[in-house]
Structure formats: C-alpha cells, structure tokens
Amino acid sequence: TVSEPKVILKADWSQIFRGETVTLSCQIQGGGGTQWTYEWRQNWSNIPPTSSEYRIDKVKDDHSGDYSCQGRSGFLLTQWSDAFRLSVSRKPQPVLSVSPSWLSPGASVTLSCEVKPPSAGWRFFWYKAKKYGSYSYELLPGSSNGTQQNSYIIHGQKHTAGYVCRAGRGESAFYSDYSEPSFVWSAAFPPAASLRVNPDRVQLFRSESVSLSCEGNSTEWRVKRFPETGHLSDFNCSTWGTMTGSSCIIKPFWSDGGVFWCESGSGEFSNAVNITVQDKDDGIILQSPVHPVTEGDPVTLSCRTKQQKLLSDVSFYHNNKLLQNDGREELKISAVSKSDEGFYSCEHSGQKSPQSWMSVQGEEASNI
Incomplete structure (x- = not known):
C-alpha cells in the first residue's frame, strides 16, 4: 500500500529568511522498491523538478506559497500531497546588548x-567596530566559526569601544544583517586622547553653548556622539554643531544629550562623557565630576540654577534612592569608594535635576 506523499522541509528550523537555501523533500511511504518520478507544484502551478528533493538557492519573497508533490511510476500515480506552506521572511537584524x-x-x-523573531540553528559572530563612520568590523578572537552561545565575554576591557554581532546558519552559510553598534563607555583617560568639556559640567541647559575639545597625539581627532535616542543618523559633530579643528562647538538650543567621545581616523578613542540636557531654563542641574574620581579622593556634589546659584535644602539621590535630605547645600563624600559609583540626581522645592553617572576608578587606573 502506497501512502499519500508528504512534503517535508529539510531544516532544523521552521522560519525561513530571504537569501537562505531551502530544500523540500517529497516522502512516499510503502510501494516496496518502486522507482518514483516526482512532480511538484507551487500554488497549483507545476514546477520543473522530477526528483524527490526540490532545492531553492537564495530564496526570495515570491518563493512563498503552498507546495505539493506526487509520485509517478509507470501507470501508478499517487495522490497529490497536502500543501506545505512555505513563508519567506525578511532577513533578520540581531539586537546587540552590552553589560555593563x-x-x-x-x-x-x-x-x-x-535574533528577532527567535529561530533555531544560529551561530553567533562577534566584531569590534574599528571605525564607525565607515563601519569597519574586526572579528573578535574565537569568533571566526561562530559561537553556539549567544553571549560573548571580553576580559580586561579598559577603554571605550563599540561592538556588533551577526548570526549565521546552514551549510551554505546564510548570515543575518549586522546589528547596530552597541558601546561600552569608559570615563577613564586612555593614553591616546582626552575629551574636555567647557563649561566643565555633564549637565547643561538647552539654551547654553558648549565646547567639546579633543586633546591628544593626532591631528585627525573628531568629536562623536551616541544620542539618547540610540539612532546613529546624527552621528557626527557637523549634524548638531560646528567642527573647528579638534573642537566641536554646539550652539544654544541644541538637540538632546548623549554620550560624547573623540575618535581618530585610525579608530582610537578618548574617554567618554555622558552629557544630559535640562530642558527648562528655570529648572535645576546637578553639579558633579565630569571625569572619573579616584578611590580615596574627596568629592562634592551640588544643585544649581542656570545662573549657577548654589541651592540649599536639597535632596540628593544615588541610583534613584534618597541619600541625603538634611537641609545641607552639598553632598560631600570625604573618601570616595567603588560603592559610590552610579547615577546621581538632586531635588529642590519639587524640581528634580536629570541624573548623571559618576565614575570611580582605582588608584592604579588613575596612573594609566
């Protein structure tokens, strides 16, 4: 007895993406040693293959549809199989996250x-973004054949860097798109360059001007920004300011804040500074260190108006938890420790400042 044919997708995953190689198999049970010639149809129209497998290289949208098969051997003809629905989705773009x-x-x-939407069979490839403007990627060690795990640990990271990932699967090496770059930021000064902010604050009023200057051993330094929105379209200084030499001047009523750093033509990086914008001219800002504080050093935080008036009766918050509200003007830490690192903000008369990150480094790091 010959059973009804069945179309099977020869893959360990059910979701198919544009560009993948797809193989459909027509399986007929029974019939002894019958030599079958196979007929295929897509959306009720006959298609050429006569073998038991139908291979589609670099599948496209128009390959989506219902596939059926039947077997023929002399005067013996099977029924058409039930339709197998092949759905082709757009090539996925992974999402890369970095912690911390x-x-x-x-x-x-x-x-x-x-990878979104989730699907099986992926191996993951990891890259360091050498130059963001031209998207030059360098495979990280141990990543040339991909990793089965969707995570990758980098040990001993010291300075600001950007990373991307992509996923691949199948014998014919189908790859997803690259992820958008994700960054790990370091406020510490690397040997190559430093970013200086004038005025020397990480919180600014929208109506203020600010100058960001790259200081280092290269004439090719450029100020870069990763905005709060996370979109890389307004990536260069020329989009939201004026580049003069190695300084970027941002005029009043500039756009939202973000993380700023200097990048050389060869892909070297400075420290990163996270600048936050206060939208309200009658609002308040937190005065906090722009650069990392060394363990054991004293640090003072204060709450100020646009006119830089020092406010009293202020509440200070660390990582959104109330830290001090005893009426003092300033939050003073006599000897800062690693546990003091984190996000700080202040509150006065019902108004709250934006929050800013204070970085704490060990004494050995301050001598790098």
Whole structure:
C-alpha cells in the first residue's frame, strides 16, 4: 500500500529568511522498491523538478506559497500531497546588548546577541567596530566559526569601544544583517586622547553653548556622539554643531544629550562623557565630576540654577534612592569608594535635576 506523499522541509528550523537555501523533500511511504518520478507544484502551478528533493538557492519573497508533490511510476500515480506552506521572511537584524554599559578599567564586558523573531540553528559572530563612520568590523578572537552561545565575554576591557554581532546558519552559510553598534563607555583617560568639556559640567541647559575639545597625539581627532535616542543618523559633530579643528562647538538650543567621545581616523578613542540636557531654563542641574574620581579622593556634589546659584535644602539621590535630605547645600563624600559609583540626581522645592553617572576608578587606573 502506497501512502499519500508528504512534503517535508529539510531544516532544523521552521522560519525561513530571504537569501537562505531551502530544500523540500517529497516522502512516499510503502510501494516496496518502486522507482518514483516526482512532480511538484507551487500554488497549483507545476514546477520543473522530477526528483524527490526540490532545492531553492537564495530564496526570495515570491518563493512563498503552498507546495505539493506526487509520485509517478509507470501507470501508478499517487495522490497529490497536502500543501506545505512555505513563508519567506525578511532577513533578520540581531539586537546587540552590552553589560555593563559604563565600565571600570579592566572589568569584564558581556555581549549578548538576540535574533528577532527567535529561530533555531544560529551561530553567533562577534566584531569590534574599528571605525564607525565607515563601519569597519574586526572579528573578535574565537569568533571566526561562530559561537553556539549567544553571549560573548571580553576580559580586561579598559577603554571605550563599540561592538556588533551577526548570526549565521546552514551549510551554505546564510548570515543575518549586522546589528547596530552597541558601546561600552569608559570615563577613564586612555593614553591616546582626552575629551574636555567647557563649561566643565555633564549637565547643561538647552539654551547654553558648549565646547567639546579633543586633546591628544593626532591631528585627525573628531568629536562623536551616541544620542539618547540610540539612532546613529546624527552621528557626527557637523549634524548638531560646528567642527573647528579638534573642537566641536554646539550652539544654544541644541538637540538632546548623549554620550560624547573623540575618535581618530585610525579608530582610537578618548574617554567618554555622558552629557544630559535640562530642558527648562528655570529648572535645576546637578553639579558633579565630569571625569572619573579616584578611590580615596574627596568629592562634592551640588544643585544649581542656570545662573549657577548654589541651592540649599536639597535632596540628593544615588541610583534613584534618597541619600541625603538634611537641609545641607552639598553632598560631600570625604573618601570616595567603588560603592559610590552610579547615577546621581538632586531635588529642590519639587524640581528634580536629570541624573548623571559618576565614575570611580582605582588608584592604579588613575596612573594609566
């Protein structure tokens, strides 16, 4: 007895993406040693293959549809199989996340690559973004054949860096798109360059001007920004300011804040500074260190108006938890420790400042 044919997708995953190689198999049970010639049809129209497998290289949208098969041997003809629905989806773009996003020099960084929508069979490839403007990527060690795990740990990271990932699967090496770059930021000064902010603050009023200057051993330094929105379209200084030499001048009523750093033509990086914008001219800002504070050093935080008036009766918050509200003007830490690192903000008369990150580094890092 010959059973009704059945169309099977020869893959360990059910979701198919544009560009993949697809093989459909027509399976007929029974019939002894019958030699079958196969007929295929897509959306009720006959298609050429006569073998038991139908291979589609670099599948496209118009390959989506219902596929059926039947077997023929002399005068013996099977029924048409039930239709198998092949759906072709657009090539996925993974989402890369980095933890922590702000690091202490020498800390480990974990990259995680997620393919959306989820699907099986992926191997993951990890890259360091050498030059963001031209998207030059360098494979990370141990990544040439991909990793089965969708995470990758980088040990001993010291300075600001950007990373991307992509996923691949199948014998014919189908790859997803590259993820958008994700960054790990370091406020510590690397040997190559430093970013200086004038006025020397990380919180600014929208109506203020600010100058960001690259200081280092290269004439090709450019100020870069990763905006709060996370979109890379307004990536260069020329989009939201004026580049003069190695300084970027941002005029009043500039756009939202973000993380700023200097990048050379060869892909070297300075420290990163996270600048936050206060939208209201009658609002308040937190005065906090722009650059990392060394363990054991004193640090003072204060709350100020646009006219830089020092406010009293202020509440201070660390990582959104109330830290001090005893009426004092300033938050003073006599000897800062690693546990003091984090996000700070202040509140006065019902008005709250934006929050800013204060980085704490060990004494050995301050001598790098």
